[in-house]
Amino acid sequence: MTLDTIDIQTESYGDEAVRFDAARIADPRFVQENRLPAHSDHRWFRTAAEAADGDSGYEQSLSGRWKIHYAKNPAAAPAGFFHPDYDCESWDDIPVPAHIQLHGYDRPQYVNVQYPWDGVEQIDPGEVPERYNPVASYVKSFRLDRPVEAGETVSISFLGAESAIAVWLNGRYLGYATDSFTPSEFDVTDALVEGENKLAAQVFKFSSGSWLEDQDFFRFSGLFRDVVLYRRPRAHVEDLRVDVVLAHDAASADIALRIDLRGEGSAAARLAGVGPLEPRGDGGFSIRLDNPRLWSPEDPWLYEIEIEVRDVSGEVAEVIVQRVGVRRFAIEDGLLKLNGRRVVFFGVNRHEFGLAGRVQTAAEIEADLLALKAVGVNAVRTSHYPNSTVFYELADRHGLMVIDEMNLESHGVWDRIRKLGAPIEDAVPGDRPEWLPTLLDRAASMYERDKNHPSIVMWSCGNESFGGTNLRDVAAWFREVDSRPVHYEGVHWDPRHEETTDVVSQMYTPAAEVEEFLRDRRDKPFILCEYAHAMGNSFGAVDEYIELAYREPLFQGGFIWDFADQAIALTDRYGKEYFGYGGDFGDAPNDGEFCGNGIFFTDHSPTPKLQEVAYLYQGLRIRIDDAGFTVHNRLLSTSSAAYRCVVTLSREGRMLRREEAETDIAAGDTGRIALPIAVPTAPGEYAIDVSFRLRAATAWAAEGHEVAYEQRVVQVGPPPARVAAPAPELIRGAHNIGVRGPGFSALFSTLYGGLTSYRFGMTSDGGRELLTGMPRPHFWHAPTSNERGWEAPFEDGQWLLASRYGRVREPLTRTRVEQDDTAVTVTYEYELPTRPATTCDVSYRVDGAGRVEVTQTLHLVDGLPSLPEFGMLLTTLPEFRRLRWYGDGPEECYVDRRGGARLGVYDRDVTTELTPYLRPQEAGSRTGVRWAEVTDGRGAGLRVESADAMEFSALPWTPDEVENALHHTELPPIHRTVLRPALMRRGVGGDDSWGARTLAQYRLPNSGDLVFDFAFRGV
Known part of the structure; x- marks a missing residue:
């Protein structure tokens, strides 16, 4: 199939016809x-003053x-x-x-x-x-x-x-x-x-x-x-190239400048603050720099070469200022090294994308890079095309290692081979000679423009385009013109030409499989050019990769997929603004919300996942014990002495003491520091926090910004015993069981099976009703993007039925009521519509102070699918919107994404607790919660407690309502506050979003009895 020729013919200019076919x-x-x-992306100016002004x-x-x-x-x-x-x-x-x-x-x-x-x-x-x-x-x-x-x-x-x-x-x-x-x-x-x-x-x-x-x-x-x-101008540097050779001991560096001078004239060059570059016989210039200050992500020092071009009359024709980073990046001793030190990429893939699509201003790009620097990111892969020049200038200035990737991806053709069985000959570009010219052109266009940027540490031949001789030849061309390593991941799928890449590169390989691979294959450094697919509520168990990077030298880190959600601002028919994804524009085919993979949202504000990124990517790894703390300095060139070390002691969110510790642990070393604070002997739960903070402001963060932290929780003595209240009054009716005490009453139905009323407070009508529905055992949450990716709803859907349609077995005759000296206990047995069938017992023990202790026991049998969660769903008044909890925070966290969370007391507004992922899904939960309260503006409300620490969620919507909405504007008006205390929720996972399940250690057991104890009471 071909296009018809469009004959655009007008009058001629000289001998040249105006025609485009x-x-x-x-x-x-x-x-x-x-x-x-x-040519190189240098800029030229008429005068030195212009160059200074830019x-x-x-x-x-x-x-x-x-x-x-x-x-x-x-x-x-x-x-x-x-x-x-x-x-x-x-x-x-x-x-x-x-x-x-x-x-x-x-x-x-x-x-x-x-x-x-x-x-x-x-x-x-x-x-x-x-x-x-x-x-x-x-x-x-x-x-x-x-x-x-x-x-x-x-x-x-x-x-x-x-x-x-x-x-x-x-x-x-x-x-x-x-x-x-x-x-x-x-x-x-x-x-x-x-x-x-x-x-x-x-x-x-x-x-x-x-x-x-x-x-x-x-x-x-x-x-x-x-x-x-x-x-x-009449005398002009059309192209320039700067080469830096750093001595092995870094004691000196040779800087060579090559220029392509057009027109009649001459050029001179000097290294600012050092001296002139000496002319060479080939028309270039060079200088030896003793004791150079090295460029690195931690100290991105840039020298400046000032070039002055004069025309044949001796007049200044142009002035060029070329920034130079003195650094050596190479494969040495089989490892990727920067300035002789092994590198671990704490990386991120980044599309050029913001609120105006791929149109970004310099200020917006700089804000992106500074935000990445602030959470410990040291490397960016330009997925999957060259970025605008300003990106590289800013990466040079702020210190980010860059894998510069040429504009290539033919994934749709590759899928025909990998999934549909098409022959290798169908690959594009593959071995087809007609595609080689454009590949070499794209490689040259990227290289020639970007070659002088010290931030670029590797050239990438593209992405997800299988393999073949064309890519092999592109890689060979890069090596002919430059010394930087060449990267290409597709060799993993088409190993016919392994020489295409200088590193082993894979995507989304589980950490355990990376380790297994490296047991046998040790000829090249290994990186994950994409990992931790951060789609929706994700980024679980990423610590497995970071730990491996420091256990296995050949594994040198990876690049998170990806930086920010790609979405477009839209307004719905009711005037509500939201971010649209695939399918929202009448576009077909489309891939839905698969564009929402960011650790930042579409507007580049941080997602809760960033809390974990900052923790895992910190350059100082801290471990606290009874007497002190150990620090492993993972930085490339910076001593821990560059930061203030602040140690604090807290009890239930209240700081008791704060001290500073002096440290001086060199890059790559491990040191131990005595704790300047002793834990009191008085019974209680204490938190020791060690925090390293900037001594002075940088371009990417203010003074005091935290760059590394760790926490240890210490329990001293047993928890205080609860004072027993007088026994409540038991009222046995024909269809209801009443329990009453000073300032509260509870009503249990033997007709419908459950707690139908819980009133609390000293009012003339018997207190305020705190429940807006019957609490019920709950096993389901709105599926996350990752869960939909491995079709969890298909496998686990019967737990949705169990949550919605579980019934109390013969409530009128089988409701158990027991009374002792301090409490009344009412127990129901729920039949669950699962295959095979199973049951869940729920007992409510009500004491004389109105405290309701709940025990749920789920009797798992072989053959049942994995549980999304195990807990209870309670609904209360919508005015109870102030959430305060003592547990992990401040951001949402899950069992496989809680390293970055810290124990403390936190406050939030319930109406903002559903994290605005592109498509609504399970979000807003916290781990390690000892107690949580939801209250109104006067401080009245409901308190939920767990002696063993629970997971807890307070949202304005039920999981059903969240799951049914494709966008946040489709969520219904708020009619209730929904509380979901839980023994555990399944971890969010994060290896990938299209088949990788949550790791086994972060899933609920699928056999035996599960028991969850918690309590609630009015406040």
Whole structure:
């Protein structure tokens, strides 16, 4: 299938006809036409003062308002629109940069593995859809900010155009380019005119290159990065390269500068604060630097090379300031090392994505990187395309190691081979020669632009595109031009050319399997380029990976998937704002909320998962015992003395004492420090916290910011004995059992089977009713994204039935009522609709003070599925919205994600307790809860207690209501506060979101009797 040729023919300029053949966008070999060669991303200035200000007189922004015409396909695009006489004034306006899909044209579409045209049009690899291939025709009129000087040349660079672009200036065809994520730059010198210039561009959503752009992201198109006009003076550095060779002992470094000087002139260079670089015979420059300050994530020191270019008359033509990081990253002794020290990647994958899609300002990108630095992240993988240049500049400045990944993913084709049994020959790019030119072009465009950034420690050939000779050749090309290691994960699936990658890279391999792999395979360092799939309420048991990284030298960490949820702000029919995901835009095919994998939300605010990230990624590992604490310094170059060490002692959330300890544990070492605080002998539960904090503010955090912490809980003596209250009054009715005491009453139904009333308080009507429904044993929660991924609802669905439809067996005759000197106990036996059938006993022991002790006993039998949770569901008044608890916090936590939580007393508003994951799901629970209260504005309400510490949740909705909502705006109005004390909830898991179950140690037992004790009372 081919596109019809669109014949765009107007008058000629000189000997050159103005013609662009749109049919060629379906040719994989048609990579570019007349595009300028890729070059380093350095900037050049007219004067040193300009360089200091960062505002170059050689740059003119062409971003801003453009005219746009939208067509559904190339055949409907306007012919000749680029001609100077073609009137475009009636066209709409659109900002540049922007995605057209976020400005009223086409539609956003989220797909992961599927190609966006799959099942819509029958096309083969390399071909493009005919009926649906949106085309945006852009027009911008501009005037030069000053006349072109003699000897100057002028270019226009489109820094990001998705997925292919054709360009004209004043009716003259300039050229064509593919590769959405690197610059497409064209010489416009001869096409410029005095006065108004008409710049025209046609951007195709799908081209042959789109087969290589099947990343897990929203499918957009248009001019989504800036458009810049550049002037090149008569003597100009077109390209520069900085090479740094650090001596093995780091006592010196040789810095070499190579420049491509165009025009007649000369250049000189100096290292700021050090001295001039010496000219070399090959036209380059070099300098030896003694005792250099090394670049690292902890100390991202940058030197500056100042380059001055003079023209043939001796006048300064341009000034360049090139930042240089002195560091060595290489595989040494079989390990990935930075400056001779073994590296563990505390990494994150990051899409370029924010509230405007892949359009981000420098300030937004910087905020992202600072937020990552603040939680201990030291590395970023640019999944799965080159980012905008400012990202690398900021990574250099703030200290993040980067795996720079070229724009390649053909997952949809790879799936045909891996899952549908297609032959290897079908792979794209595979071994097909027609795909090699575009791969090498994309590799070169990324490398040439980014090569001088010290933050980049590895080049990546792309993502999830199987294997083959083409990728092998791309990797070989990287090694020809650079010394940095080459990464590619697809060799794991197609091992025919293992030389493609310098590291063993896998995705989502469980920690135990990584360890097993490394027992036999020890020829390369091992990383997980993606792990801990943080979809929805996830990120469980990630500590297994971190512990392995410090137990097994060859395992050198990984990169969380991923940084932030990808979603788009929408407003529903009732005016409520929410974030939309796949399927919310009329897009088909789509992959639903699979775009919600972030440790940050769509607006880049932190999710509760970040509490665990910060704990696991901390550079100081602390262990506290009775006499002191041990610190393992996992940092690369920083002593623990760089931080204040604060030790506190608390009892039930109240600080008793605070001291500081002096430490000086070198990077890589382990040291022990005596506790400056003694635990009292008075009975009680005490918490010792050791916290390392910044001594001074940094770019990424304020003074006092916590960089590492640990807590130890100590129980001294037995808990205080409870004072027995006088026995309550027992009232036996025909259908109800009443229990009454001073200030309370409880009513148990023998007709319906359960506690139907609990009133508390000294009022004339017998107290305030605190229950809005009958408490019932509960075994279910709204499935998390991970649980849906391994089809837990299908397996566990009978526990939903048991929670909803369990019944009390013959309540009128089999309700047991017992009375002793201090309490009345009422017991029910629930029959549960499970296969095989089972029962759950619930007893309520009510004392004379109104305290209700609940004991649930679930009798598990062989053959029952795994329990999502085991506890009780109670509903109370909606005005009880102030939640206060003594337990783990402050953020939600689960049995496999509680390392970052600390025991304390915390306050929250119940109405905000359902974490706003893209799709509503189980959220907001806490582990280790000793007591929790929900109260109104006057402090009246309900208190739940557990001597053994429970899991506890207080939400405005039932699990059923949460599960039924596809977005948070679909949750019903609040009518109650829902309390769910539990013995345990199943851990959230986190190896992946499409089949990986919660690890066995974080699941409830599936045999024997489960017993859960807790109590509640009015307050």
